[in-house]
Amino acid sequence: MNSLFPKIRFVLLAVVLLWLKTYIVYKLAFDIKIENTMDEIILFISPVSSLLFFIGLALFTEKHRNRLVFGISILLSVILFSNAVFYGFFNDFVTLPVLFQTNNMADLGTSIRELLTYKTFLMFGDVIILWVLLRMLPKHFSTAALTRTEKSAFYLVVASIFLVNLTVAELHKPSLFTRSFDREMVVKNLGLYNYHLYDIALQSKSSAQRAFASSNKFVEIENYVKSKDKHVNNQLFGSAKGKNVVVISMESTQSFVLNRKVNGKEITPFLNQFVKESYYFDNFYHQTGQGKTSDAEFIIENSLYPLDRGSVFFTHPNNEYTATPELLKDYGYYSAVFHSNDKTFWNRDLMYPSLGYDRFFSQIDFTGTEQNSVGWGLKDKDFFEQSIEHLKSLPQPFYTKFITLTNHFPFTLEPKDRYIDEYNSQSPIVNRYFPTVRYTDEAIKYFVKRLKEEGLYENTIIVIYGDHYGISENHNLAMAQFLGKEEITPFDTIQLQRVPFIIHIPGQTGKTISKVSGQLDVKPTLLHLLGVKTKNHTEFGTDLFAEEKDPMTVMRDGSFITKDYIYTKSICYDKNTSLPTDEAICKPYAEKAKAELNYSDKLIYGDLLRFAANNKHKTGTMTTVFE
Ligand code: GP9
């Protein structure tokens, strides 16, 4: 082994130089948020394993070793350089799908020309140093063959470094790949080069599944969807035709907070009043999976199920969809999303054009300060205040979606923003949840007031939905205390997955509707109100205003709710008694639930909506502000 070092010296030198260069580019060209020393350490070590891996490939040859080291170093530098240029322009890292978005590339062309200056020279500084050293000290860099053991030992070390990196990152940011991650987090934790490998893996997986799918499969699913009983409420159909639409996603808000109090004070005083003058669905369930907020967005605009792992926003942003914003284009609608988080979070900047959005107002369109922000973005009230200014300037009619953020885990709020006390239980999370829900309630009240002041209220329908649960099963004890129950059973857990769903149509009197319903029903319900027929749409939801014999709402994990039964954790519950009953009663429903989830998955994995008659092929014209 003693003789190993001279043989790998040149490789190691190249690795160290490129490593340092990568770190410098991280700090200068990218805006990666560092919250603590651990973040910084991870950021620093993250490129090592991949650099060793790639440049180490040169160890497999003797004759061309040094040339290969140059080649690989230059290739990796080009990747780094391209990302730096791309980031300067788009505030984002390169993904394979964007490489094929020609309009992005056209913009880049001009900036690349501008960038061919001294910076380019610096970018390849390490390669130049390598070249000079090799010329000056050729004897120092042996290219003698490595033994098998030596090569194995080298790659064993590389693998160990990678595993350590992965473990530290996973411990530091649990579920890096499935939970709330954005590209910045992957780059920060695993390094830019591994990020590209990950991106390639994601891409090839979905391309393969897409390639094997055929239009026959689509016809089969279409036939199933058509066989479902889909009705229309003739009285309400088209009753909001031509009106503007404001959809509000209420972060982590579950229905149980409505009409309940903490220390004698209502948690949602505004919503409690608002539901009286609106259609309010009090048996409405979220149907999200790991994609949380993004899944909720996906479901309500596509009426398809989310996937059982990951977020569709991340796994299938390039699919063809027939989402609400796209369909409404034919009716003259302009569509926009408002959300004051980074635009790449949940891959929104890539997914929204596929859903047909015209404009995404993200973090860069808002003015955030320490005072007006909490957690990942603006406080909801400031968010609405700043959004109104943008909203006023949009062409009408508009279809808009506002994604609130303040009521996000871990529910932090400054004392001055607390309108009610914290709750008193052994769970600080549950305790803090109520003041943040109360805060969002106040923010929506403010927004509605502003809509009135701007003269938009009378011509706008307001749709409010809770995106997913806020309080997980880890807090069952505190929840039992709050709800005055002895314990929280799986039956209760399902009932706690109810989230508010409210439709306010100016001039129509309110009504509470208790039909079993879920996020998949939002699309057909809303489109029918706007006078858009959905009979031939490939979707799984139904119009909530229409008659339906036996409505059933299916959750992503296969649990479901019908008028009389709830099925979860392989137990069939009778809703009248809240107790388990004969499993055979639930069986036919369970099979239907499984089939439906399966059909929906096939549509997404096979990108089958590209065969749908009402699909308009993507134009990719959504704008975000870069100027
Ligand atoms: C982030 C916001 C919250 O932009 O949508 O996401 P979540 O963690 O709730 O999915």
Ligand code: MN
């Ligand atoms: Mn959310």
